Amino acid sequence: MLCSVFKLPNFVVYMTTPKRPNVILLVLDSVRADHVSCYGYKRLTTPTIDKIAQEGILFSQVITAAPWTLPSHASLFTGLFPTEHGVSQENTYLSETIPTLAQLLNQAGYRTVGFSNNPWVDKSTGLDRGFKEFFGWRNFRPTTKTNFLEKISRKLQLYKGSMAENTIKQMLSWIKTYSDPKSAPFFLFANFMETHIPYSVPRQFLRKFSATEFNWRTINQDEAKYITGTTRMSTEDLEKLALMYDSALAYLDSEIGRFLTSLDKLGILENTLLIITSDHGENLGEHGLISHVLCLYDTLLRVPLVMRHPSLILPGTIVNNQIQLHYLFSTILQVAQSMVAKDEYQGSINLLNQTDKGQVNQGYTFAEYNHPVLTANRFRKFNPDFDNPQLITALKCVRSSQYKYIWSERGQDEFYELEGDPEETHNLIQDSKASLEIDKMKCVLTMWEGTLVKTYQQPMIADLELDDAALTQRLKDLGYF
Incomplete structure (x- = not known):
């Protein structure tokens, strides 16, 4: 079959505002x-997010470039696809030759600060680069500086302390200290982990959606045990x-509201x-999977995105065309009126330029999942002996509004209407x-691959030193090792 000409979108919008806005990016x-209530979910999980959508803009078809934290955040911070920035399970450090969003905003005069609950978004992976101040996951653990009774009460869910609660406390402290209408604007990034497996939910939020109580500790939350068949789940x-999961989301939404x-x-x-x-979604039994590994289905790729600004965004706007999540990179740079937003990276895309009457239809979105060496191990x-060829493989996909094609390195290709x-069951x-x-x-998909340019040179995971015992244990707790 002869391929027709394929061209990625290339349009530029420059926004002007009397004073450059602060930017707060919450992941x-x-x-x-599809578990966010303003996206049509059956449960009222996210009244705070719903309100922001009503006051701003909601994008209904947002596709992340990768289905797990590290490469997805790397794409968000660089505007590049995983093949271009090179971050994967085989290569866990972002090359210092690639400029990050925080670096470019620093150059544009923004005060930059990051708060991350996820150990993959940290100094150890290079994703802290460019933030003038960065507070990693160790700063927010509920067991830090607590007495014995508080630790026990948390385990019994009698104490509502959480990483989200501690993170927000520090975020507000930073804002009260450093935000000044007369000084430079700020860029604040935060990653929250309440909806990352394993879920630990305050008891009052479990009751929110269940008429009968159950012992949540009896429910398996280890994807390796479930997918390998070691533990069966009814x-x-x-x-x-x-x-x-929904209860954890409702709790996190309430903390964001606070x-x-x-x-x-x-x-x-x-x-x-x-x-x-969000950086990616979550499997909850679909396709025989839980957590966010080993697939490129929409359960992992389609994420929520809402934005609000009183003067830049018309309240109640909904964009139904599919877009790539990492186009936030260029959107933020253009809103910040950064000089680098003119031509470089994905600088031609400004998501705030998309309206119901004047949208530019991208047509296709793409995602990648490089060989899952850590997961397989x-x-x-x-x-x-576990070596399911449909699961233990590198994947790439192209998605339109009607179809999705998933390429498998081991020949287990898929196509869905x-x-x-x-x-995506047939x-x-x-x-x-x-x-x-x-x-x-x-x-x-082939032509898109031809547009990608690798921009990195760095060691593979075998050459990296994971000699931090606390970090290694935290990643084990989250199911990565």
């Missing part, structure tokens, strides 16, 4: 769009897992671009009726 780790178990209420009282929101999104601790099969890769569309999507 709610592992939140999938339909009821998976329903309870989803309930725990943060925004405080900002409103301080008058900070009057000239602040507020962005709430961990799974083989439970089953030494999204309008009739949004849950693989049409062998369907002769779909052959023309499959060929077209293969062609688009």
Whole structure:
């Protein structure tokens, strides 16, 4: 099949404001769009996010470039796809030759600060680069500087302390200390982990969606045990897992609400671009998977994105065209009126230029999952022979509003008709009726790959030193080793 000309979008919008706004970027780790209530979910999980969407803009089809934390954040901070920035399970450090969003905003005169609950977003991976101040996950652990009774009460869920609570306390302290309408604007980034497996939810939020109490400790939250078949989970178990996830989301949403209420009282929101999104989604039993590993289904790729600014964004705006999450990189640079926003990186994309009447339709979005060496090694601790070719493989996908084609390094390709099969349960890769569309999507994916430019030179994971015992243990707790 001959491929028609394929061109990525290239349009430029320069925004002007009397005073450059502050930018607050909140990443709610592992939140999938279809569990957010303003995206049509059956449970009222996110009244705070819903309110921001009503006061600003909601993007209904946002696709992340990677289905797990490290490469997704690297894309968010560089405007590049994983192939371009090179961060993966085989290469866990962002090259110092690649400029980051925080670096460029620093150069543009912004005061930059980062708060991360996730050990993958930290100094050890290079994702702290450019932040004038950066507070990593060790700063927010609930067990830090607490007495014995408080530690026990947390385990029994009698104490509501959490990483989110501690993070927001420090964020507000920083803002009260350093934000001054007469001084330079600030860029604040924060990553929250309440919706990252394993979930630990205050008891009152578990009761929010369940009429009957259950012992959440009996529900398996280890994806390696489930996927390798070491631990079986019933339909009821998976329903309870989803309930725990929703409860964690509701709790995190309430903490974000507390943060925004405080900002409103301080008058900070009057000239602040507020962005709430996620780095990737979460599997809750779909496709025989839990957590966020080994696939490129929409359960992992489609994330929420809402933004608010009183003068830059018309309240109640909804954008239904699909977009890439990491176009936030260029959007933020243009809002900040950074000089580098003219031509470099993804500088031609400004998401705030998209309206219902004047959208530029990108047509296709893309995502990558490089070979899962860390995940495979961990799974083989439970089953030494585990080597499912559909799962232990590198993946790439191209997605349109109608179709998705997933390329597998081990030949387990997939093709879905999204309008009739949004849950991606009927693989049409062998369907002769779909052959023309499959060929077209293969062609688009190949041509897109030809546009990517690798911009990194650095060691593989075997050459990196993970000699920090606390970091290694934290990653083990989160299911990475």
